[in-house]
Amino acid sequence: MSEIGEDVAQRLATLLSGAIKGTSLYPAGHPATLGPLQEMASIVEKALRTRPEIGLGVVDGVFFVEEQMFYTPSAGIEELAVRLQDREINGIVFCPGVAVDGLGRFVTLLGKSGLKADEITAEMTSQGITGISLITAVDEEEEEIRREEACLRTHQEALESIEQLFRDVEQGRIPGSDRIGTIVREMASLAVKDPAALLALSMIKDYDNYTFTHSVNVGVIAMAIASHLQYGPEEMEAVGMAGFLHDVGKVRVEKSILNKPGKLTPGEFEAMKKHTESGTEIIGKMKGISPKVAQAVLGHHIGYNRKGYPEWAREMPFTAISEIVAAADCYDAITTVRVYQKALNPREAITHLQTIAGSYLNGNIVATLREMMGEYPVGTVVRLDTNEIAVVYRPNLKESHAPKVKIVLDASGRRLAVPLRRKLVDDKGNTYARIVAVVDPLVKNIDVAACLSMTAR
Ligand SMILES: [Fe+2]
Ligand SMILES: [Fe+2]
Incomplete structure (x- = not known):
């Protein structure tokens, strides 16, 4: 499924907004309204070649067209968002079967003042308009639940596949990347459509399976950050994969050190520090994983201020992927109860991250995390x-x-x-x-x- 580009999304929304306004100025079928309707129908038809439906609307106060979110919308799009909310419409879904004529009649209905979503839907049915449906405020909750269920399923699959991958490495096999790759792609698309639903899952902590849940959660949080920074699909996948695999090298660290409840001795700490290099080596052997991922894993314990380990790699040019994983790693670690540590609540965790923003962590990434979590982060x-x-x-x-x-x-x-x-x-x-x-x-x-x-x- 290829992504709907920002320019296409913007055009579609602008055309729709303009076409609705046009209905108050011109009679139905007037050439001034026909052109935009034809262009809209052609955009919709083209986009439907690579996806079953196209959704646009307002979620959590932000206008969207599929994966494109308009955090700072143009005046036309803002007007469209307000109009939809006035009519109690949370979303419009286009499916195959959209015709210029039906689109015109639909736009006229949207332009009529006083009509609410239910009345518009009833009118659309009686007029036989096909390929267009509305999501109302009541449906919004159902839609929300549907997305949460999809996230939950993918999260569970991710846990199982990470567990399998770690076992493979433990037993000396080189794991394949097909299964984990598919999951990362699915999650990346969920992270774009609904980062908040995905983020909520990162609060699922499994005390007995710390390494697996931690790996998945770091991937999830990292992808949510990347989505907020509007990364493209390829970068999003690299971020997710780096998050999932950042601690795979711990498989080679002795269990007694890994699970030691107290402080590590200097010798034990040296052994623990090796996990970044081991991880890079393991990932380097896996087929189909971008070198960016291995590079990011090598740098996930090297701070923004270039402190950390491995010491020899401190001056290497790491990408933002490494910094995003480092921030997600810290956030998940401090919000999880461990044998030696009480968990911070999400709000305290953000406050703590802010104290190391600009030194150990990249300040912009912490600011992004803070912004997407809001004043009361998910799980508070x-x-x-x-x-x-x-x-x-x-x-x-x-x-x-x-x-x-x-x-x-x-x-x-x-x-x-x-x-x-x-x-x-x-x-x-x-x-x-x-x-x-x-x-x-x-x-x-x-x-x-x-x-x-x-x-x-
Ligand atoms: Fe680590
Ligand atoms: Fe970690």
Whole structure:
């Protein structure tokens, strides 16, 4: 599946916005409106050759066309976003069967003031308009759940394939890269479409399988960062692969050192430090993996300030992939409970990363991580002014103090059998509740990972 380019996405949205405005100026079928409709139909038809459908709309306050997100939209696109929200439309989906004539009638319906999504859908059915459907606010939650389920499945597959890959190396085999490559590609596409859903999964920590979950989580967080930095597909995949494989060299470190609860002796630390070089060597032998990945793995413990190891490689020219993996590595490590370490909550973790931004970590990457996580990162447990206790499961990129939450304890402290999804501020600016404090999940006996991986409503 090839990506829809930014220019194509921009053109499609601009044409749609212009065509809607045109309906108030010209009668249906007027040549001034026909040209843009024909161009739209041809863009849609061309894009549908490589994908089953094309979605555009507004998610978490940001306008998108497939994987292209418009964080700073043009006036025309902003107008389109507002119009869709007014009509309670969260998305428009184009499938094969779109015709210029149907598109024209659809655009006219969108241009009529006062019509809401349900009425437009009913009208489209009665007019026999094919190949176009609307996603409404109610569907949005279903769509969200569908994406979360896809992320959860891929996350599980990633865990299994990383475990297999590590075992292969342990037993002296050179692992193939086909399976892991497919998973990285799938995840990269999920990271572009819905980085927040993917990021939520990085809060799933498996104490007994630390190395595997840590590897997958670093890949996930790194891909979410790359997506936010608007990396292209090839770079995204390299970032994900480097994240998944960054610690593969630990297979060659003795288990007693790897799992030692206390501080390592200088000799043990030297043995541990070898994992970057061993990892690079293992990856170098695997077929089909970009040399960029091996290079990034070599540098994942060399800081932005060129401190770290291996000492001999400190002056090598590492790419941003290495720096992204290093930041994701730190974030996952400090948010995970280990034998020797209490976990920081996600908010404390970001604050900690900010103290080493510009020295050990690249400041821009930490700033990106902070920006995409928002004021209350995914996995933070909060108390609302309604006295309910909730887990943050999605950031709100426009209003970072008001993320989406799952309510786990009601106002009287009763545990809900199924957490309730709530937007603290909805698309029209109505406030459901405000966050008044961050709460320790242990104190309230809340299993954050279980709550985030529960996809049902
Ligand atoms: Fe490492
Ligand atoms: Fe690591």
